[in-house]
Amino acid sequence: MSETDVSTLIAKPSPAEERFISAFKTLGTDASRLRSFEAFAKKGLPHRRIENWRWSDLRAALKTSGVQGNSIRDVFAEIAGPTFTFSAQGVKTPNAQPEGLNWSEELLETSFVASEDLPMAALTAALCENSRVLRIEISADQSLPVRLVIDANASDMFSRIELNVREGVKATIVESHFNQGGFSSTVIEYNVEKNASVERVIYQSANETAVQVVTTNVRLSGDSEFTQSALAKGAKLCRLETRVDHQVEGAKAVINAAYLLDDGRHVDVTSHVRHSAGHCETAQVTKGAVKKGGKGAFQGKFYVARDAQKTDAAMAHNALLLEDGAEVNAKPELEIYADDVQCAHGNTAGSLDEDALFYMRQRGIPLVTAKAMLTQSFIAEGLATISDDALREILEEEANQWLMTSL
Amino acid sequence: MLALNDLVARVENENGEGKEIIKGLSLNVPAGEVHAIMGPNGAGKSTLSYVLTGRDGYEVTSGSASLNDEDLLEMDPEERAAKGLYLSFQYPLEIPGVPVMTFVRTAMNAQRKMRGEDEISAPEFLKKARELAKVLKIQPDMLKRPLNVGFSGGEKKRLEIFQAMMLEPNFLILDETDSGLDIDALRIVSEGVNALRSENRGMLVITHYQRLLDHIKPDKVHVLAAGQIIKTGGPELALRLEKEGYDGVLAEANA
Ligand SMILES: Nc1ncnc2c1ncn2[C@@H]1O[C@H](COP(=O)(O)OP(=O)(O)O)[C@@H](O)[C@H]1O
Ligand SMILES: [Mg+2]
Numbered sequence: 001m002s003e004t005d006v007s008t009l010i011a012k013p014s015p016a017e018e019r020f021i022s023a024f025k026t027l028g029t030d031a032s033r034l035r036s037f038e039a040f041a042k043k044g045l046p047h048r049r050i051e052n053w054r055w056s057d058l059r060a061a062l063k064t065s066g067v068q069g070n071s072i073r074d075v076f077a078e079i080a081g082p083t084f085t086f087s088a089q090g091v092k093t094p095n096a097q098p099e100g101l102n103w104s105e106e107l108l109e110t111s112f113v114a115s116e117d118l119p120m121a122a123l124t125a126a127l128c129e130n131s132r133v134l135r136i137e138i139s140a141d142q143s144l145p146v147r148l149v150i151d152a153n154a155s156d157m158f159s160r161i162e163l164n165v166r167e168g169v170k171a172t173i174v175e176s177h178f179n180q181g182g183f184s185s186t187v188i189e190y191n192v193e194k195n196a197s198v199e200r201v202i203y204q205s206a207n208e209t210a211v212q213v214v215t216t217n218v219r220l221s222g223d224s225e226f227t228q229s230a231l232a233k234g235a236k237l238c239r240l241e242t243r244v245d246h247q248v249e250g251a252k253a254v255i256n257a258a259y260l261l262d263d264g265r266h267v268d269v270t271s272h273v274r275h276s277a278g279h280c281e282t283a284q285v286t287k288g289a290v291k292k293g294g295k296g297a298f299q300g301k302f303y304v305a306r307d308a309q310k311t312d313a314a315m316a317h318n319a320l321l322l323e324d325g326a327e328v329n330a331k332p333e334l335e336i337y338a339d340d341v342q343c344a345h346g347n348t349a350g351s352l353d354e355d356a357l358f359y360m361r362q363r364g365i366p367l368v369t370a371k372a373m374l375t376q377s378f379i380a381e382g383l384a385t386i387s388d389d390a391l392r393e394i395l396e397e398e399a400n401q402w403l404m405t406s407l
Numbered sequence: 408m409l410a411l412n413d414l415v416a417r418v419e420n421e422n423g424e425g426k427e428i429i430k431g432l433s434l435n436v437p438a439g440e441v442h443a444i445m446g447p448n449g450a451g452k453s454t455l456s457y458v459l460t461g462r463d464g465y466e467v468t469s470g471s472a473s474l475n476d477e478d479l480l481e482m483d484p485e486e487r488a489a490k491g492l493y494l495s496f497q498y499p500l501e502i503p504g505v506p507v508m509t510f511v512r513t514a515m516n517a518q519r520k521m522r523g524e525d526e527i528s529a530p531e532f533l534k535k536a537r538e539l540a541k542v543l544k545i546q547p548d549m550l551k552r553p554l555n556v557g558f559s560g561g562e563k564k565r566l567e568i569f570q571a572m573m574l575e576p577n578f579l580i581l582d583e584t585d586s587g588l589d590i591d592a593l594r595i596v597s598e599g600v601n602a603l604r605s606e607n608r609g610m611l612v613i614t615h616y617q618r619l620l621d622h623i624k625p626d627k628v629h630v631l632a633a634g635q636i637i638k639t640g641g642p643e644l645a646l647r648l649e650k651e652g653y654d655g656v657l658a659e660a661n662a
Contacts, residue, residue: 358462359500363510363570364488364518373513377504377553 006034009041016062016183017044019156023127037126040119052117055297055329056268061211061237066154066182069207074149074176075398076203079391081144081174086159086186087151090131100140100169107133107162120239121215124185128158135162138171145172145201145388152184152212159186168195172388175202179210179235190218190226194248197225201391202257203398206235208264213239220280222248229386230257231395233402234265234294241270246280246308257286258382258395260402261294261326268297269317275308278338282313287382289375291406292325299331300345306337315345320352320378322371322407372403408438408609409459409578414470416458425466428454430634432470436578439606443620443645444613446631447653452613453497455631456580460494461487474578488514489521491577495567495584497613502554507566508536510554511573518574539572543599560587568599579603579610585619597622617649630656 006024010017024037045062046053082094082101093103138146150159165171177186192198206212212235218226232240244253259267273282288296298317319328332345352374360370376399383399386392411434417425428451436442446452458465459472461484472479479487502510516526527535540547543565555563564584571579581600585593600623604610612623620628620642628644629636632653637660638644648656 353500354463356500356502358484359496360502360510360514361484362460362488362494362496363514363574364485364521365514366485366517367483369513369517373505374502377502380504 009038010044014059020127033126036122039122040126043119046119056237056239062183067209068154069181071180072178072205075394076174076176079145079174081147083147084134085149086132088153088155091134100138102137104135105133107135107160118215120185120213121187124158124160124187128160132159137164138169139166141170145174148175150177150186152179152182154182156182157184162189164191165193165196165198167193170197172199177204177214179206179212181207181209183211185213188216192220192224192226194221195223199387200228201386202230204232208236210235211237216242218244220246220251223250225252227254227385229383232259232267234261234267237266239268244273246275246277249277249279251280253282254385255284256382256385258379259288259296260399261290261296262406263291263293266295270299272301275304275311278309280311284315285381286317287379288319288328289322289379290326290328292323294326296328301333302343304336304338304341308338309340311338311341313343317347319349320375321349368407371407375403376400408475409436410473412471414472416465416467418454419464428634429458432635434636436609436611438609440626441610441612443625443628444611444631445648450631451634452631453582456494456582460484460492489518493571493574493576493579495571495581497582499555499563499567501556503556504553507550507554511570515574539569543569544595545569561592564588565596568596572599577608582613585614585616617645620645632657
């Protein structure tokens with residue numbers, strides 16, 4: 001296909017889409033990139049009239065281009081462990097190589113990223129430069145967490161990571177997703193083999209002009225465990241999308257999150273959990289606290305295939321509207337084709353209990369502290385499953401700091 | 408110590424409409440004294456306790472209220488608490504996710520900070536909490552649970568007195584602390600309250616029943632009806648109310 005063909009793939013491209021077209025041209029005409037670009041181009045940048053993106057209008061958010069802001073403080077900076085940093089400069093890999101940890105800076109397959117359901121994953125596969133592609137292999141238990149830092153500046157940044165956790169291996173992956181004010185899209189694929197166990201801990205923070213999309217695809221093999229906990233502080237637009245597929249019996253997934261949103265911040269926590277095999281478990285709790293001018297969105301879907309009997313899946317999203325003018329939208333969904341399953345979902349939005357606040361103040365606790373304590377306890381469940389105390393305490397403390405300074 | 412002068416207060420409902428509940432109430436509780444307030448349901452007893460502690464939606468339209476000559480009405484609820492005003496709630500609130508110990512320690516240190524005092528040390532706090540829990544027959548594991556969450560009515564009231572004994576306020580308002588207590592619990596709670604009696608501490612005990620006043624002997628008894636103190640007497644007034652109900656006293660007041 002010639003260059004002019006690429007330009008015509010998107011009718012009436014927006015300025016951002018124009019940017020993507022010219023970026024694509026500089027990357028050459030790799031067949032797999034082209035397939036991905038075509039998948040993206042079918043609908044272009046998602047916007048609010050696309051069902052799955054109605055609360056995350058990327059097209060609108062990308063109307064203005066990036067503005068460089070301050071760098072973001074990494075709460076995990078003191079955590080020791082092999083660290084991979086993705087930035088405008090490319091990937092920086094660890095100096096030392098622990099046993100059982102291997103990596104290569106190439107990733108060839110684009111199995112899921114070309115899927116039309118995931119336009120941003122497709123765009124990322126199309127535009128990710130070879131300098132920000134990484135395949136990681138974990139073939140022995142890791143005593144230290146493996147850290148991934150994705151630190152974008154005001155320019156567009158696309159990154160791709162594949163993590164393969166081999167049979168029976170235990171690993172903790174700590175991810176920091178930062179954006180100083182531009183547009184970033186990251187695609188992460190987790191392949192968790194039989195009996196392997198992965199703890200994934202995520203901290204997301206961005207400046208208020210940043211547009212940030214993180215798309216994760218998790219494949220779970222038999223009797224594997226995957227526990228994900230995220231603390232998100234949002235961006236101008238931030239979408240954290242997690243797809244999990246229970247492919248073989250006995251897999252267990254936990255996908256929890258807590259989000260805290262200031263004025264002008266948005267976060268969209270979207271998940272799609274597919275139970276392809278029976279006898280698998282999913283437990284999902286998302287907790288949010290939103291100030292005036294903050295916008296939270298939760299979209300959760302459980303899909304249970306016809307053969308996935310004895311599926312046990314529970315989903316909850318609870319949001320706290322800290323002030324008038326806070327906005328939260330939620331869409332929990334179940335699509336179940338098996339008959340012998342236990343599936344539940346719940347969704348609430350409310351404000352802080354005024355009576356409890358007065359009670360606390362009557363005991364001498366200042367209003368701000370009282371609000372922070374109640375909010376902290378409200379969101380705690382979203383982080384409670386982090387089994388590494390140090391990591392959990394770092395995120396709890398970060399949440400507490402936000403509450404004490406924002407309320 | 409506590410001085411209320413011709414206090415008039417309104418309560419705002421959800422629609423923002425005000426309704427006058429306290430209608431010119433005057434009361435003086437000197438340091439070292441315990442006064443009981445009795446009165447029919449809906450008389451305004453709990454309202455008075457909320458007005459004094461500064462709850463939102465309870466608006467004082469005239470009159471004054473001071474504690475140790477300091478104007479209470481100008482202060483936020485937490486400031487009043489730091490000045491030593493303590494309310495044992497008729498219906499204590501559940502505080503999810505905050506263990507009793509964390510809650511009380513946060514409260515104690517916040518009060519100390521507002522008063523310009525040093526924080527209590529962890530061992531000192533722990534020692535005091537253990538001792539008082541023993542006195543009030545509170546199981547130690549209860550102090551690790553979120554405050555009042557899933558506690559029985561009696562346990563909640565016991566915890567109210569536990570907090571009072573921990574915080575050592577200058578002035579206590581006990582709003583129907585006896586309700587929901589069985590005889591043994593009533594005795595234990597009353598002993599706790601009596602232990603708090605001292606010459607520089609005052610108390611206002613709101614109750615319907617003589618049985619609490621058998622344990623906590625009041626210096627004076629006031630009858631509150633329709634937002635005013637309609638009669639004041641000694642402990643014998645409570646006995647008379649127990650026997651006759653409020654009708655006689657109300658009739659006298661209206662005569
Ligand atoms: N938040 C409120 N909104 C409207 N009316 C109230 C509110 N709180 C109390 N009241 C009214 O004030 C009156 C006194 O109530 P309360 O002080 O609870 O009485 P007591 O404690 O003496 O039984 C009652 O008529 C009650 O209905
Ligand atoms: Mg009452």
